[in-house]
Amino acid sequence: MAVLRILRYIFGYVHFRAYGGFAERFINLCAKDKIPIWDVKYFDGGITAYTMAAAEKTISSAAEKSGMIFEPIEKKGVPYFIKRYRFRFGVAIGLFLTLIFSIILSSMIWYVKVEGNEELTEEEIITELEALGLKPGVFKKGIDVKELQMTMLYKLDELSWISVNINGSTAIVEVRERNKAPEIIDRGQPSNIVAGHDGQIIKLEVYQGDGMVEEGSAVVKGDLLISGVETLKDGKVLFHRARGSAIARTERNIVSITNNGFPAKKRTSQKLKYSVYFFGIIIPLAPSVEADEWYKTNHMLMSDQTIIPVGIIRERFTSYSSGTLKLTNEQLRLVTILDFYKDQKEKLANVKEMKSSKFGIESKSDSCKLTANYILIEEIGVEKFFEVEDNRKNSNN
């Protein structure tokens, strides 16, 4: 029924009144002449009904033949709308421009969406795509998808596969990144494993080479733990890359000193600049400003999940002056503790177990010192490569 109503509106219809004659004859004549009438209602002396706009003339003659007076009450639909506004050129031009505008906009790319990237950032991919001509505001017809895909694979070595799908006004770029080849361990250069810290060896595991210390023995930094040099029974010497693990009980101290008076930047000025973004065209509303820091945010129109490339670009220009910042004792302590924890995390990364720890903090007006003493169980083995001179070549020469 809704479809019928829409069709009737498109083709136009007339609500009319017919009176003064023979209503039955009028209805019969309409049926005979195939004039569509509907919603026929009786009133004393006549009828009211609807007919199509195209049948208005023929229905008048049917009314005349049946002795009735035909009188339109209301005319509705597109033909009457057009007739009513036929001299309003502004409306016609507006409609025409809207149509043209819609056709042009629907043939453009509005939004580029990147999917499937892991290591590569979306910005990196979009920057490359923009350089190759795929960006909001370009015409869909001007994009050679195959060429673009090939060039992207050539330009971004990290990509193993790319697919550009243009769906409506959105370009969906699906990518797959290349699996990195595992790092090849160079087994050619011989090495020893030496102690990285002073300590007492608790466990020594030798995978390749000769173990040089016993479990329970004390070592100092630089002592040879696993040797890559192997002497055979016949006196020949073989050089290996030593591999193994040396777990030791160690004592470590970490000291963190923070002096008061930090180099700091003070904000001297901040200016905002707005620009209008319209399908890749940027119209600045103010001149650019020289500044130490520049920050840009885009505020684009959104419809559902689609970004429409029309919006406002907001740029913030900030200038700073250099200075020194003095902290209060509490602030200084806090900064020292934060620095200390950062240091501790880095230095004790290989620790297996922390047996005990002692902390001490010393605050002065111009500095703060935090000391820590640890008893640890940790891996102390550090690989140290060495060069081997080939005497055979020298003797041959």
Place this chain on the structure above:
Amino acid sequence: MAKSRKKGKDKQPKTSLMTKLATELEVPSEILPGVFRIELQETREATVDGCKGILEYKDERIKLKLSNKTVTFAGLNLELKTFTNERVIISGYIAGIDFSE
């Protein structure tokens, strides 16, 4: 007596030839010419196929000409929804339907 019984038999309504044909051929009767069909939707709407014309049109009575009969719909606020291709749709409150030759 026997004569009067015979007369009583004659008074039974005759089935039209087309209806008989439709029954024998097992086809819908409305596709054959001269056969009318009335479909009621409760007492709110009646669809009449095979209407040859309108004999009377008022909001409490609509009389239609069928092939060999006339049908009168009586009721309240009766109106003609459509009249195309021998099909008439009557809506309103239908209180009664009466057939006559």
